[in-house]
Amino acid sequence: MGRQSRYEPSSNRISRRDFLRLSGLGLATATLLPACGGFGGSSSSSGSNKLIFTHGPEQSGALKELLDRFNKSHDFEVVWQTAPADSGAYFDKLKTQFQAGGGPDVISGDVIWPAQFAYNGWVLDLSDMFTEEMASNFLSGPVQAVTYQGKRWAVPWFTDAGMMYYRKDLLAKSGVSKPPTSYDELMSVAKKVQQQTGTKFGDVFQGANYEGGVCNALEFIWAAGGDVLDPNDPTKVIIDSPQATHGLATERSLITSGVAPEAVVSYMEQQSHTAFLNGESVFMRNWPYVIGLAADPSQSKIKPSQLGVTSLPTAGGSTGYSCLGGWNLFVNAKIDPDKKDKAWEFIKYMASPEAAKVRALKGGFLSPLKATYQDQEVVNKVPTIALAKQLADQIRPRPVSPFYSDMSLKMQAAFNDNLKGASSPQDTVSTLQKQIGSIVKQGSS
């Protein structure tokens, strides 16, 4: 280091100043040390009186309110551990935890996970507790989604469905009296309104390379009468069909026609609602949560009265379909046997009509329970619930597979390539036909 001394004087002794700085640092670390316990075994085994529950972050405060109520009236405590917001990242974390033989006691999991969880033996079969009779209080779609090989692996907690939001005021200004029912109509209405009102975008949706992009693309495929797996024989892949090709071509044409911005190929929910709530788009495909944001003037430049919501249009098929989203409550297969009853008590509470009402009113969450849709207070206050009530038959689940996460990765990339124009609709479906075919084969062999 000698030759460096011109640049670095006195590097050979520690100055008093440096010493003081270092002691400060050491002191800070030392005061923090007693506050941590991460050296021992897995945290999920902590305390027999605590039940670890995971769910992503929530802005509405509905979950916190329910947890507080539950914990006050019980002699054990449910601790909410915040999971990653992105469903894909959350799944990766859970997979890691399960593989390591740990994980939370009760898991709020995406509607696409039951088959994979069940196949790997990560969650308990709840059929004995979640009986036929209890299930009859739920809508059939969400119950189907938690059923795999004839057994029920979770209890539906809340559901989501794709919806078409539109600007009532702008449509009225352009003399359009009711929202479009087909994509052709949507494109001509959007162009007209864009020209007449100077609105920046005609339509925004979620086209990014992620799970939401799969939901959106599937809605186009379904709207054209196509599907991924044969409904009568789920081992048969049928995505390479003229209908599916037409559906994907329709999705792409929203961009090529100039109705949707080029950037929609990377939009997730956040970018979509930012554009829409800033008043920059006539239409938007999104989930029910947007209703909650629109009511908050600090988040939205448009008022709830300017906003309409309707079912998704068709693309040559008989009707439009909404992708079923939502979350279910699972019990970890490795749960401490003493905690099993507590877990079930908690799940029963969370899936009760009272809890569903709180979540609907406070957060706009769609309930999986039939009773909620009979409750006039909820139906009147939450417009998306009213819409979901009409839509019930048009909400479809994504393909079911014990390797859904791998299937989805392929679909995410392929659908995104189609939307970007990097791959033609025909090539996209034929590539997916092969890729999904080999995944389905692995799952059934």
Add this chain to the structure above:
Amino acid sequence: MTPGFESTRSKVAFYLLMGLFIFLTLFPLLWVLKLSLISQGELQASPPTILPHSFSLGSYQRVFANSAFVKGIVNSFVIAGFTTAFCLTIGSFAAYALARLNFAIAKGVGSLILAMAFFPAVAIIAPLFLQFTKLGLVNTYWAMILPDTLLSLPLTVYLLVAYFRELPRSIEQAAMVDGATTLQTFFRITLPLSIPGVVTTGLLTFIFAWNEYLFANTFAFDPTTQPATVAIPNFASQFTVDYGAQAAASIVVTLPLVVLVFLFQRRIVSGLTAGATTG
């Protein structure tokens, strides 16, 4: 390039360029600081405002109300602290042997340690996960401290070798003549005299461990062990990203580093450049 030959005009040009360099370097930090201090409404504004129009500490309140993030900061300190301590202990032993003691496989050991500087961490993620699972180490601090120690080892050892070899041999020899064993000489003479070098090395190791992401993202999966770097992207709810909280959390996590860098810039620079210049 040659001081003393320049006119006022070139001096002005120099300071302008230097100002530009400093501005570009600090700009992201200033911008994110701004994002962390404005209201939710302004965060959503398109196009973005250049100068802040509102002031709000709401983002910081949300960050500090988030127990997972606060715990993450504590975890970061623990992981980086222990990694530094381990690395300095193991590293100073190895460095002393390499710098001062004659043994046959010294060259091999030196190369092996150096090879770790070129080692791609991602190559061992999968088997390490299986290993740590068997040993019950996943989701404990150890699952991050051990690999972090491995990856920081080459820097630690090579810096310490350099610092040890800088000491005049005669001091150590004098101690040995007085009857001290080699180990005693190491603990009583070499190590205390090299404290400045040890401090520099420790600072760099601490920064490396604080910043590590791959192992943390793989081996820590709940707030009991997750360091802050992994907690930040979590400031989002299912469909909405809390830009304000992400900005505020970024500021909070980088703050200790900014403080370290400005307090110890001489030492850090000398440690970093040691490898490139002396010899």
Add this chain to the structure above:
Amino acid sequence: MANVTVERIEAASAPQHRGGLLRRVTNEFAHPDRRLAYLMVTPAIIVILAIAVYPLLYAFVLSFQFVTPNRPSHWVGIDNYINMFGDPDFRTALINTIVFTVIAVSLELVLGMAIAVALNRRFFGRGFARATAIAPWAFPTSVSAVMWALMFQDQVGIMWYLAEKLHIYTGNILGSTGPLMGAAIVVDVWKTTPFMALLLLAGLQVIPQDIYRAAIVDGAGPWQRFWRITLPMVRPALLVALLFRTLDSWRIYDLFWVLGQRNLSSLSTYVYEGVRISQLDFSLGDAAAIFVFVSSMAIAFFFMRVLGTRPTE
């Protein structure tokens, strides 16, 4: 840094005369200092063997097997490697990594050199400039990626706004591979150029000023002085900086993972997707892990043996 090994070896080679292995080993351990030396390097060796060498060998063995969940794995020879090279996603990851490494490291080198030359003088505020320069380097890459992602964000980000105003790009920067790669390079250049400049500056400062004065007397212009004096004399420092920057870019993971959100792949993210995300592509990812290891070692070997880079001096 001082020469670690060579002298040592010369001195230590004394007891290594011909003779039986046993005798050599006994000889080696005869001296207490040498016994101590083995003892002192043992912890470091144990850490390396347990955390790096053993897992690496394990990964190597697994790369010749086909592994899927819930089924016994079986030997498949080099099929995993064949499938890996045939996988378009792998080729994309490889090309991305090469493009990123070449462009980012070249930019950092040129800009870093320019800044180092400018900084190579005494001036008011040099300490501040130097601290500023290491600040980005000291930030966690994952956090830098979050910060820049905020700035590149569609509709609300400052970089998105600038790119649109300056007609560079009007779409969503974080959405497609090309612009994302540009963004990743910008972040990497921002983060490591100042660091590169510091390394080069340290190299510049050991060049005696007399040489420049003599050159000026001989009538050499600034460019001639740079090419004939500065560059050759700063070469050792430059190569070391280049070696570590090249390897860091080659192994890039956190920047692509956080900024790219799976829209930008590198070799490391490809490995991670295979072995940690997918349930079916473990074998591909594991083969790629070995590929990353071998290629990294090849790069290091090339720098050290062919270019004569000496990182330990």
